[in-house]
Amino acid sequence: MRRGTKRSGVGSASSKSGKDVEAINAFFKEYSEPDDAELIGPEGVEKLCADIDVAPSDVRLLMLAFKMNAAKMGYFTAVEWRNGMGSMNCTSVQKLSKCLATLEMEVQQTVVFREFFKYAFTFCCTEPRQKTLDIETASQMLQIVMPNSPHLEPFLQFIQDQKEYKALTMDQWQGFLRFCEETLPDLSNYDESQAWPLLIDNFVDWKRA
Amino acid sequence: MMPASGFGGAGGANLALKRSSAGPPKKLVIKPFKEKPKLPADFEERTWAKLKEAVTAVHAKQPVACSLEELYRAVEDLCVHKLGSSLYARLQQVCDVHIAARLRSLQGRAADPVIFLSLMDAIWQDHCSQMLTIRSIFLYLDRTYVIQTSGVRSLWDLGLQLFRTHLESGSEISRKVVAGLLSLLEKERQGEAVDRILMKNLLRMFTSLQMYTDYFEKPFLERTTSFYATEGVRYMQQTDVPEYLLHCDTRFQEESERCAHYLDPATRKALISVVERELLERHTQAILEKGFAALMAAHRLPDLKRMHTLFARVGRLDLMKAALSDYIKKTGKDLIMDEEKDADMVNLLLESKLKLDTILVESFSRNETFGNAIKDSFEHFINLRANRPAELIAKFIDAKLRTGNKGTSEEELEMTLDRVLTLFRYIQGKDVFEAFYKKDLAKRLLLGKSASIDAERSMITKLKTECGSQFTNKLEGMFKDIDLSKDFMSSFRTSSTARTELPTGIEMNIHVLTQGYWPTYAPVEVNLPHEINKYQDIFREFYLSKHSGRRLNWQNSLAHCVLKTHFDKGVKELSVSLFQTIVLMLFNTSDRLSFQHIHEATGIEDKELRRTLQSLACGKVRVLTKEPKGREVADTDEFIFHSQLNEKLYRIKVNSIQLKETIEENAATTEKVFQDRQYQIDAAVVRVMKTRKTLSHTLLISELFKQLQFPIRPADLKKRIESLIDREYLERDKANPKVYNYLA
Numbered sequence: 001m002r003r004g005t006k007r008s009g010v011g012s013a014s015s016k017s018g019k020d021v022e023a024i025n026a027f028f029k030e031y032s033e034p035d036d037a038e039l040i041g042p043e044g045v046e047k048l049c050a051d052i053d054v055a056p057s058d059v060r061l062l063m064l065a066f067k068m069n070a071a072k073m074g075y076f077t078a079v080e081w082r083n084g085m086g087s088m089n090c091t092s093v094q095k096l097s098k099c100l101a102t103l104e105m106e107v108q109q110t111v112v113f114r115e116f117f118k119y120a121f122t123f124c125c126t127e128p129r130q131k132t133l134d135i136e137t138a139s140q141m142l143q144i145v146m147p148n149s150p151h152l153e154p155f156l157q158f159i160q161d162q163k164e165y166k167a168l169t170m171d172q173w174q175g176f177l178r179f180c181e182e183t184l185p186d187l188s189n190y191d192e193s194q195a196w197p198l199l200i201d202n203f204v205d206w207k208r209a
Numbered sequence: 210m211m212p213a214s215g216f217g218g219a220g221g222a223n224l225a226l227k228r229s230s231a232g233p234p235k236k237l238v239i240k241p242f243k244e245k246p247k248l249p250a251d252f253e254e255r256t257w258a259k260l261k262e263a264v265t266a267v268h269a270k271q272p273v274a275c276s277l278e279e280l281y282r283a284v285e286d287l288c289v290h291k292l293g294s295s296l297y298a299r300l301q302q303v304c305d306v307h308i309a310a311r312l313r314s315l316q317g318r319a320a321d322p323v324i325f326l327s328l329m330d331a332i333w334q335d336h337c338s339q340m341l342t343i344r345s346i347f348l349y350l351d352r353t354y355v356i357q358t359s360g361v362r363s364l365w366d367l368g369l370q371l372f373r374t375h376l377e378s379g380s381e382i383s384r385k386v387v388a389g390l391l392s393l394l395e396k397e398r399q400g401e402a403v404d405r406i407l408m409k410n411l412l413r414m415f416t417s418l419q420m421y422t423d424y425f426e427k428p429f430l431e432r433t434t435s436f437y438a439t440e441g442v443r444y445m446q447q448t449d450v451p452e453y454l455l456h457c458d459t460r461f462q463e464e465s466e467r468c469a470h471y472l473d474p475a476t477r478k479a480l481i482s483v484v485e486r487e488l489l490e491r492h493t494q495a496i497l498e499k500g501f502a503a504l505m506a507a508h509r510l511p512d513l514k515r516m517h518t519l520f521a522r523v524g525r526l527d528l529m530k531a532a533l534s535d536y537i538k539k540t541g542k543d544l545i546m547d548e549e550k551d552a553d554m555v556n557l558l559l560e561s562k563l564k565l566d567t568i569l570v571e572s573f574s575r576n577e578t579f580g581n582a583i584k585d586s587f588e589h590f591i592n593l594r595a596n597r598p599a600e601l602i603a604k605f606i607d608a609k610l611r612t613g614n615k616g617t618s619e620e621e622l623e624m625t626l627d628r629v630l631t632l633f634r635y636i637q638g639k640d641v642f643e644a645f646y647k648k649d650l651a652k653r654l655l656l657g658k659s660a661s662i663d664a665e666r667s668m669i670t671k672l673k674t675e676c677g678s679q680f681t682n683k684l685e686g687m688f689k690d691i692d693l694s695k696d697f698m699s700s701f702r703t704s705s706t707a708r709t710e711l712p713t714g715i716e717m718n719i720h721v722l723t724q725g726y727w728p729t730y731a732p733v734e735v736n737l738p739h740e741i742n743k744y745q746d747i748f749r750e751f752y753l754s755k756h757s758g759r760r761l762n763w764q765n766s767l768a769h770c771v772l773k774t775h776f777d778k779g780v781k782e783l784s785v786s787l788f789q790t791i792v793l794m795l796f797n798t799s800d801r802l803s804f805q806h807i808h809e810a811t812g813i814e815d816k817e818l819r820r821t822l823q824s825l826a827c828g829k830v831r832v833l834t835k836e837p838k839g840r841e842v843a844d845t846d847e848f849i850f851h852s853q854l855n856e857k858l859y860r861i862k863v864n865s866i867q868l869k870e871t872i873e874e875n876a877a878t879t880e881k882v883f884q885d886r887q888y889q890i891d892a893a894v895v896r897v898m899k900t901r902k903t904l905s906h907t908l909l910i911s912e913l914f915k916q917l918q919f920p921i922r923p924a925d926l927k928k929r930i931e932s933l934i935d936r937e938y939l940e941r942d943k944a945n946p947k948v949y950n951y952l953a
Binding site: 131169171174175178193194195197198201 | 905906907910923924927928931934935941946947948949
């Protein structure tokens with residue numbers, strides 16, 4: 001069995017012993033919907049959160065969804081569950097807290113975090129064919145996934161103030177992450193002749209004014 | 210034959226030639242002296258005494274006792290007997306003493322510089338003439354002993370050397386001479402007349418003595434430097450620029466002349482460069498700042514020319530060019546940005562360009578760098594205000610090409626158009642010009658307002674040469690449409706359909722426009738009078754029978770009519786627009802109509818209808834009267850046919866609005882240009898990316914700048930790129946977000 005850091009955060013199946021698979025399935029059944037054995041719905045999720053003493057809005061839950069590559073917010077399918085829990089080798093609710101801690105560390109790595117960040121955006125696009133996130137939702141999501149960035153506060157205020165864009169595109173979302181990775185807090189190394197999205201250019205101008 | 214007496218009495222060889230008659234040749238035996246002939250013991254002393262006496266006499270300007278020939282021989286004798294060197298030494302000593310005495314006599318004399326200089330001059334002249342005389346006397350010495358002995362100067366040079374030594378040692382004297390000369394020079398510079406010959410002589414003296422450079426030239430140049438330094442500063446404060454430049458010119462000439470007259474020619478170069486430096490070079494920047502703009506504004510050609518020449522002397526033309534650029538940019542910017550001057554802008558620009566061109570030819574002697582500076586500055590300021598100059602130039606040309614342009618000959622028109630085209634060349638957003646030009650051309654062609662088709666075509670040709678045929682393709686298409694329509698109308702009129710089916714009492718002329726060539730016009734639906742409708746339908750049928758597969762849309766906003774109207778005083782022809790016609794035709798059935806009724810019956814849109822009614826009821830020629838009176842048309846107004854109309858002309862124009870451009874039209878045209886630009890940018894991005902497949906952001910931007918013909922900002926380009934990313938024409942490269950990939 002292979003443990004330790006993995007390159008991709010998406011749940012990948014690894015070879016499991018039959019006992020583990022059973023345990024995971026049983027684990028699943030504790031929270032699945034009464035009328036659909038293949039799905040955990042919002043109440044199930046709430047119950048899970050209560051059991052591991054994590055708020056439903058906690059970022060670790062999002063990380064869990066990411067690990068499972070969950071398609072829909074508030075729902076886990078059996079397949080997703082098996083993949084996610086299996087790759088974390090998490091067979092019971094008791095083990096879950098520890099697994100979550102490991103998961104948290106895993107996600108902090110730059111490459112994994114980038115995938116996670118991207119996932120967060122698509123996760124919020126709940127309508128079919130939705131490609132942009134409205135400012136409100138985007139702001140909330142940003143606060144959840146990167147609370148510690150020095151650029152976060154001013155950026156949030158900026159996107160509230162400005163009138164040009166009513167929603168963020170994936171390009172702008174990812175641009176912001178890159179911006180936080182590369183730019184100093186005092187913005188001294190920012191070069192607007194580079195390929196930054198126009199939104200970020202405007203943000204820097206606004207901040208400097 | 211007796212020997213010359215010079216050798217004194219006894220003992221000369223006595224060659225007595227015995228006369229022999231013819232006989233065998235007799236041998237002559239010459240025996241040397243038994244004793245070598247000896248010079249008399251005091252020979253040297255006595256000879257020298259004679260010579261000394263002569264020299265002293267010369268020095269004293271007294272007549273010499275002996276004849277010059279005698280003296281000459283005396284020298285010769287001494288030289289032959291190898292007494293040359295002592296003779297030389299003795300002569301040197303005598304001269305030395307004399308010269309020293311003469312120069313010493315100058316000490317403490319004459320405080321007045323002129324007198325002192327005259328004395329000096331006298332001494333020098335004396336010296337020269339005396340040395341000449343002495344040299345003639347001692348010529349033999351000069352020619353033999355001096356030449357044969359190395360390290361011994363010629364007599365003339367000896368004289369100079371002695372003179373110089375004593376002049377130098379009596380330092381007070383040489384200093385006084387120099388001071389005197391300098392003060393005379395200063396006087397002359399101040400404008401007084403001085404004795405130039407005196408100065409020339411003394412300067413030649415210095416030159417001969419090889420004291421010129423050290424003793425005179427150096428202090429002279431120093432004094433000149435400080436003189437002109439002060440003068441430069443003073444004059445700059447006191448006079449204005451043209452006068453100052455004139456003064457510089459004058460000074461240059463003076464100093465040149467001075468060199469020609471009395472200064473040594475070798476000084477010339479240094480002197481001129483001093484004057485140039487002090488009077489000009491130090492003050493070039495100040496001169497430009499103080500007076501350049503004023504000279505340019507006042508069009509002072511000779512002064513500018515002088516400035517150009519002078520600045521060229523000191524190699525400061527680059528400063529002048531910069532000042533020229535700044536001046537043009539500033540005045541140009543003021544012109545362009547002043548919105549109140551918009552109506553006149555093109556005229557003012559043309560005037561300004563003409564003035565500058567004249568200055569370039571007359572004052573700057575067609576200097577190429579200056580010409581380029583003018584061009585660049587024009588290009589700079591004309592583009593400071595986006596779009597408006599292009600629009601105004603299009604309108605200007607429109608005004609020139611329209612009828613009613615009295616008094617311009619064909620040549621004048623050509624020339625004006627050429628000059629306007631030069632301005633056009635500087636504009637960067639040429640598509641704005643094209644949009645307005647096309648619109649105005651359409652109006653001219655359709656309303657028959659072109660003054661001359663030749664002038665129109667010539668303008669198109671000029672534009673073609675300037676911008677390429679792509680620019681003028683559509684415009685040429687418009688002309689073609691007009692010609693084709695004319696031919697088609699004649700074939701329509703002669704056709705059988707026309708002759709049998711057309712309603713009588715109405716004449717129509719129809720232009721068929723190819724949609725792609727002409728500006729787009731919004732379709733306007735109105736209720737046309739019956740006859741017009743019928744005519745249109747017949748025409749449409751006929752046309753479609755000849756050209757199947759085409760669609761015809763009637764453009765009501767462009768049509769105009771001539772209405773025969775019966776007034777009390779007689780019949781008049783009114784030249785009106787189609788909308789005006791529709792309104793007026795309603796009054797065939799009733800004399801008085803309300804606004805609402807007209808609105809319903811005509812189907813003309815509200816704002817347009819009000820404008821139309823205004824032109825009929827509130828303008829110069831009132832075909833209708835409005836109740837209540839006033840400019841504005843209110844919903845409750847009523848209109849009455851004004852049958853008492855009293856106008857002199859038979860055909861009356863009531864159609865001025867179609868030619869005038871509304872503000873909305875203007876804004877719409879500009880807006881369309883911008884829209885167009887966005888499409889062009891998108892197309893360019895896709896084109897570039899399709900070829901390159903992968904390109905970095907900076908390279909893409911620079912490639913776009915090269916391809917796009919209009920001014921654009923990088924932020925706008927970024928916006929279009931982002932829109933294309935959104936629409937999945939491109940993507941950001943996953944590994945390097947500064948690079949874009951083309952998505953097929």
